[in-house]
Amino acid sequence: MLSARSLIxxxxxxxxxxxxxxxxxxxxxxxxxxxxxxxxxxxxRMVAAGELVAEGGTYALAGTLLVRHAEQQADRSxxxxxxxxxxxxxxxxxxxxRPAGERAAxxxxxxxxxxxxxxxxx
Numbered sequence: 001m002l003s004a005r006s007l008i009x010x011x012x013x014x015x016x017x018x019x020x021x022x023x024x025x026x027x028x029x030x031x032x033x034x035x036x037x038x039x040x041x042x043x044x045r046m047v048a049a050g051e052l053v054a055e056g057g058t059y060a061l062a063g064t065l066l067v068r069h070a071e072q073q074a075d076r077s078x079x080x081x082x083x084x085x086x087x088x089x090x091x092x093x094x095x096x097x098r099p100a101g102e103r104a105a106x107x108x109x110x111x112x113x114x115x116x117x118x119x120x121x122x
Contacts, residue, residue, distance in 0.1 A: 004034045004042035009051070012061050018069045019060035090115060 002010070007029045012018045022043065029039040043059060046052040050063045061069050092106060107117065 001033055004029055004038045005046060007032055007034060008039070008042055008046060008059075009065055012052075012059070013065065013069050013072060016073070017060070018066065019058050021058050022054075023057075025059060088115065 008025055011025060011028055012020060022040075025043065026036050026039045030036065043052065043054070047054050047059070051061070051065050052059045053062045060066075090110065098106070110117075
């Protein structure tokens with residue numbers, strides 16, 4: 001089950017513009033099993049963390065989540081291409097134990113190319 005924070009982030013990341021009324025966010029989170037209290041606490045914490053801004057009963061993305069939204073919108077700017085049925089697979093071995101910064105940079109570089117991690121049983 002997704003956390004209330006993850007649900008809020010997902011809902012706003014998928015919205016254009018990335019702004020929704022607090023009540024709408026609460027009702028949507030309830031559809032995924034999150035109570036009103038948990039959702040409102042998550043909203044407050046996200047505002048305090050600079051991930052959201054609250055104005056007039058609505059919540060909008062801010063900070064790194066707003067940057068992520070812009071990147072997602074840029075990815076969608078071109079027309080979709082037809083899938084030719086092929087897959088790309090990259091296996092990055094654990095030997096040598098990369099430092100955390102290197103691992104994070106590799107994940108970001110792969111995400112730019114729309115490659116997602118699949119760790120179990122490669």
